[in-house]
Amino acid sequence: xxxxxxxxxxxxxxxxxxxxxxxxxxxxxxxxxxxxxxxxxxxxxxxxxxxxxxxxxxxxxxxxxxxxxxxxxxxxxxxxxxxxxxxxxxxxxxxxxxxxxxxxxxxxxxxx
Amino acid sequence: xxxxxxxxxxxxxxxxxxxxxxxxxxxxxxxxxxxxxxxxxxxxxxxxxxxxxxxxxxxxxxxxxxxxxxxxxxxxxxxxxxxxxxxxxxxxxxxxxxxxxxxxxxxxxxxxxxx
Numbered sequence: 564x565x566x567x568x569x570x571x572x573x574x575x576x577x578x579x580x581x582x583x584x585x586x587x588x589x590x591x592x593x594x595x596x597x598x599x600x601x602x603x604x605x606x607x608x609x610x611x612x613x614x615x616x617x618x619x620x621x622x623x624x625x626x627x628x629x630x631x632x633x634x635x636x637x638x639x640x641x642x643x644x645x646x647x648x649x650x651x652x653x654x655x656x657x658x659x660x661x662x663x664x665x666x667x668x669x670x671x672x673x674x675x
Numbered sequence: 676x677x678x679x680x681x682x683x684x685x686x687x688x689x690x691x692x693x694x695x696x697x698x699x700x701x702x703x704x705x706x707x708x709x710x711x712x713x714x715x716x717x718x719x720x721x722x723x724x725x726x727x728x729x730x731x732x733x734x735x736x737x738x739x740x741x742x743x744x745x746x747x748x749x750x751x752x753x754x755x756x757x758x759x760x761x762x763x764x765x766x767x768x769x770x771x772x773x774x775x776x777x778x779x780x781x782x783x784x785x786x787x788x789x790x
Contacts, residue, residue, distance in 0.1 A: 594777055605765060606718075606781040651717060655777065662708075662733070663779060665717035 565590045567654050569666035577674050579641050584669045586635040586652035594655045595635045596663065597626050599648045606651065610637075642673045677701050679782035681766050687788045688756040696751040696785050698766030706770045707749040708733075708779065709741060711762040718765060724749055756789045763787070 566589040576582050586595070597609040610619045612628035612635060619626050623646065625638045635652055649670045653663040679700045688694055698707065706725050710718040710733075720733030722741040730741045738760060740752045749768075753760060763786050767779040 596778065598781075605783045606767075608778055608780070611778050653779075662720060662723060663718075665719075667717050 565592070565654065565664045567652060567664050567666040569650075569652060569669050571669060572667060573670050573672075575672045575674060576639075576642055578643055581641065582639050584637040584639070584650055584671075586637070586666055588633050588635075588654045588664075590633075592630070592633075592654045595628050596653045597635070597637055598651045598653065600651065600668075601648050609650075639671075642671075644673050644675055647671055647673045679766055679768055679780050681764075681782040681785050683785060684783065685786050687790065688753075689790055690757060692756050693752070693754050694756065694787075695753075696764055696766075696787075698749045698751070698768075698782055699747055700749075700766075700768040700780070701747065702768060702780065703746075703771055704768035704780075705746075706768060707743065708767045708769075709739070709749065709751045710765045710767065711735065711760075712765060712784075713762050721751065721764075756787075758789045761787060761789045 568587045570585050595612045598606040599609050600606050610626040615630040617628045623640045628635045649668045651668045652666045682697045708723040709721040711721055712718050719735050721735055721739050722730055722733050724730045724743040727743055727746040742750045763784050765784050766782040769779040
């Protein structure tokens with residue numbers, strides 16, 4: 564059974580600091596997705612990682628994928644308050660249907 | 676381009692009542708999904724569809740039915756609502772034959788309370 568685990572579950576950090584969120588998954592998958600969710604809102608796509616070694620960056624966020632280690636990281640550089648949100652990773656469960664299994668989410672709070 | 680839309684946005688039901696949630700997408704996507712999200716949790720897949728006229732069960736299908744009579748619409752039905760179905764429901768769509776993309780796009784959500 565495919566499982567997707569994120570850590571930490573909660574993260575409170577000061578503005579200007581760096582931190583990394585980890586996403587581990589339990590079986591082979593070549594596609595991993597990161598989403599952001601603001602309180603009371605829907606999910607917004609951040610990154611799509613489609614191959615081993617993929618790295619994508621947008622502003623202060625950088626995501627990478629290591630399919631051999633079954634690990635993706637979301638690195639936050641010089642955090643700002645606007646990054647406060649819940650971040651989810653998701654992995655395709657099976658090819659051909661593109662069903663996701665979501666991680667539990669990491670609730671990030673950036674303190675001014 | 677409206678993307679993925681959901682109606683209604685909010686609904687309160689009494690136990691035993693029925694209702695239908697409507698999801699529509701204008702991106703010509705082949706696949707559509709219904710999820711539920713409970714407080715402090717991730718999303719769990721209820722049902723999904725890989726094309727017009729086809730549906731399949733997800734992780735938590737009990738108590739729900741779905742239909743996809745038109746490619747752009749995916750309906751989620753609750754025949755006899757229970758308090759355990761109080762949740763936020765998200766619809767999503769993905770995969771166009773004309774674009775090499777598996778990314779799911781999400782609707783704004785429907786907040787359902789069953790009393």
